[in-house]
Amino acid sequence: MANDREVTIYDIARELNISATTVSRGLQDHPTISKKTKKKIFDLAERLGYRSNHFARSLRNQKTNTLGIIVPRLNSHFMSSVIAGIENAANEQGFSLLIAQSSESSVKEAASVRTMFDSRVDGLLVSLAVDTAELSHFEHFFKKNIPVIFFDRVMPHENSVNILIDNRQAAYNATRHLIEQGCRRIMHLTAPILQNVYKDRLKGYKEALGEYKIKFREDYVVITNLSQEAGAEVAKTILKMKTLPDGIFAANDTCAIGCMLAMKEQGIRIPEDIAFAGFNNDPVTQVIEPHLTTINYSGYEMGQVAARHLIDHVRDVSFVSSTNTIILRSELIVRASSLKKGRK
Amino acid sequence: MANDREVTIYDIARELNISATTVSRGLQDHPTISKKTKKKIFDLAERLGYRSNHFARSLRNQKTNTLGIIVPRLNSHFMSSVIAGIENAANEQGFSLLIAQSSESSVKEAASVRTMFDSRVDGLLVSLAVDTAELSHFEHFFKKNIPVIFFDRVMPHENSVNILIDNRQAAYNATRHLIEQGCRRIMHLTAPILQNVYKDRLKGYKEALGEYKIKFREDYVVITNLSQEAGAEVAKTILKMKTLPDGIFAANDTCAIGCMLAMKEQGIRIPEDIAFAGFNNDPVTQVIEPHLTTINYSGYEMGQVAARHLIDHVRDVSFVSSTNTIILRSELIVRASSLKKGRK
DNA sequence: ATAAATAACACAATCGGTTGCAATTTTAGG
DNA sequence: CCTAAAATTGCAACCGATTGTGTTATTTAT
Structure with a gap:
């Protein structure tokens, strides 16, 4: 039943006693082919289970x-x-x-x-x-x-x-929200600033601080790979600081959550002691307790x-x-x- | 500088005054081509930025x-x-x-x-x-x-x-674990039993029950689409039951977590009132509190x-x-x- | 030195479809 | 019925690489 050979336009042409050119054009609904011929071509193609060869076509028209x-x-x-x-x-x-x-x-x-x-x-x-x-x-x-x-x-x-x-705007909004909640010592967890996303988020963060006359502190920006583990690591470091921050804005949710979990384990209350905001609206944000404030985009x-x-x-x-x-x-x-x- | 035309083996052949056949074979490291010629071919190909045409090759050898x-x-x-x-x-x-x-x-x-x-x-x-x-x-x-x-x-x-x-074995282990923790009324949240994964997990669940002489109850098996929302829905239904279950084994983590969150909201204590086990070891399992027991596979x-x-x-x-x-x-x-x- | 064997390379067909242009057929007009 | 215009269809080259078979150059053996 199953013919192992591939059906080509030549098979159709032979059977119909027309040229491969006509078959090719018929299949493409080319205007110069008569309706009658087109129908015959389509019908036979259907019956034979013809499938256009992707490579032959790509080779010819340089489109894939x-x-x-x-x-x-x-x-x-x-x-x-x-x-x-x-x-x-x-x-x-x-x-x-x-x-x-x-x-x-x-x-x-x-x-x-x-x-x-x-x-x-x-x-x-x-x-x-x-x-x-x-x-x-x-x-x-x-x-x-x-x-x-x-x-x-x-x-x-x-x-x-x-x-x-607009990463800048989003980060600005998040930071500003933290400030409005009373945070004054807000840290920012992010990745190497090479990429626009992190550069702009940092910019938005700074901008919000500036607007509220909060001095930007270099040591409040922590560069990591933004993994959950990194978040937990950062938590350790932070907990050793003389004065704890009262807000943390992370450039992604995963890292924020790693940090939150580690801090909760050490008895830090969220958001009372430290408020958190993340980025991405990852599903985990609605699983962690308390649920994580974040930037949502689809x-x-x-x-x-x-x-x-x-x-x-x-x-x-x-x-x-x-x-x-x-x-x-x-x-x-x-x-x-x-x-x-x-x-x- | 950038020649818009694609470099082909013919270009290489022409430049080297040899045939395309030789170029093709040279590029494939064919034994009948002399080392000297091969080197010339490789060098020129490199210099010209030659890239094999995927389609021509696929068309020819019917491999993609x-x-x-x-x-x-x-x-x-x-x-x-x-x-x-x-x-x-x-x-x-x-x-x-x-x-x-x-x-x-x-x-x-x-x-x-x-x-x-x-x-x-x-x-x-x-x-x-x-x-x-x-x-x-x-x-x-x-x-x-x-x-x-x-x-x-x-x-x-x-x-x-x-x-x-081995879904059956994994489900058996999970269910058995719940039983060993003292659960006797264990429900199973799963998806339509068409697929092997759910069929076998159900089988393992039943098997564990059987081994501990716990009677299998049809109404303890809930079929959903295993989404987080579905989990929350199921929670509602369960909370209306006369006698609450004391353990829930879900066929995936997402659903288990949806269910857990909804139950926690209603004051159910986990695991004291109801113990949970999921499936997949999704990252959320380590975010939810308490962390979710689950089946891990990579x-x-x-x-x-x-x-x-x-x-x-x-x-x-x-x-x-x-x-x-x-x-x-x-x-x-x-x-x-x-x-x-x-x-x- | 010459026949025989081997190494190195080239010809030409092939994979399946596309397309410019020529060829043929049909239709229309006179 | 004849011819020009319009509608259809076919020829043949091409896209780029692969490969069986044939050809030429180089060695080796005698």
Whole structure:
């Protein structure tokens, strides 16, 4: 029953006594093919179980209908949401996804970029590794005018679009909220300041302090890898300080939670002794007690927007430079971890 | 500087005054090409920035060096760990990944299978959607002898390999642990019993009960979609029961946690009133208080094993039928949520 | 020195579809 | 019925790499 050979347009052509050209055009709904012929072609194709050969087509038109994705890690809530969003949008438009993770290493990132390039992806979606300092490894793409979109962890570049939230504003809001709750000694846990996300969050943090005439202290900014373990480590250090901080704003939820758990273990009361705010609205924020105040923004949506935009680019190269940056909405979600005043 | 045209073996051939055949063979380190010529070819290829054309090669050898992955959801901790593991192994072996999610729908699953088939992936890694009842949509793959590996949510099939843990044993261990802690009225929260994972966990649960002469009660098994919200819903229902259960074994952590949070809110003490055990060792298990007892098994490892195995298949079709099922290790991690006795 | 063996490389067909242009058929107008 | 215009369809080259088979140059053996 099952013929092991692949059905090609030549098989259809032979059977119908027409040329492969006509079959090819018929399948593409080309206007110069008569309706009658088209119908015959479609019917037979259906009956024979014809499937277009992706490679032959890609080889010929230099298009793959595939998007490349490179992210620091696949297994974080945020990133997997983004990927899910991308998958959703791409799938809708008939695009496939080629995915790689850089494991937060710019070297691996460069290698993946190379692989994607070799695979001739039609476009690239990237969130940068924490130690990526410049974009030279994307030169191949820029040179060939293959669209590249950076999301979340971005870096400005004239030939590409950035999709992100207003990290400065979000951090400002979070910090300001802590201040309004009465915090005056607010620490900031973050990652190496190479990336926009951390740079801008730091900026927002400073800005809020400044607005309330709170002096910025260098030693109140702690640089870590933002893992849960790192959060626990930081807690130890903090607990040794002469004067404890009364608020902590972490650049991600995971780290905030690591820190909270360690502190609770040492009898620190949250938010009475120290109030907490995180970033990302990871599901764990609603599991920890007290629930963690955080910045919410949808990874799923970011993925969808990024993918749709990229596909538009791919389909119409002309509109390249019209858009440069897309800012998505984000919001502060206040929960018990930071509510010193007005608690029920 | 940047030549927009792609460099091909013909360019190299022309420049070196040799044939494309020789270039092709040289690049493949074919023995019949002299070392001297090879060196010249490699050097020029390097200098010209030659990159093999994936499509031309795939078209010619009917191999794509790409694996397909279909999972129910991308954004769960477990699944994204699996994907990370697969990515790691595949990348090591020079394979690319094509990823799609079924969103727990067998219809979307079938569509993705089709796409993967059209994309001519060399092999397929699948974790089934919750409502997938049979494997007919994989027939194309089976017929053409393209290896398919099922992991975690599997279904036996003569032409494919299953990779999973011993769900029955794990569930048995968890349930038994609850019993040993003094629980006698143990409920089981799970998903529709279509999938092996839930069927086997139920089996293990029953088995443990049986061993301790505890009568199995149909109404103690609750079928949900295992989301956190579902867990909270179930909590409400349970709290209305005449006699409360004294232990709950959930088929995943998320659901267990939703249930725990809702119960805590109603003043139920955990584990004193009700002990809890979950499944998966999701990070939230160590955030919730008390920390959740659970079954730990590594998604990352499962992904690696699955990918490596699949690649072995792809490379050597002959060894197809030697392995049928691979069982990975899993372990019960006892935490405070279930420790009624011997607590410090 | 010459036949035989071996090493090194090239020809040409092939994978499956696409497309510019030419060829053929159909339809329309006179 | 004849011819120009319009509608259909086919020819053949091409996308880039691979490979069985044939050819030429170089060694080795006699």
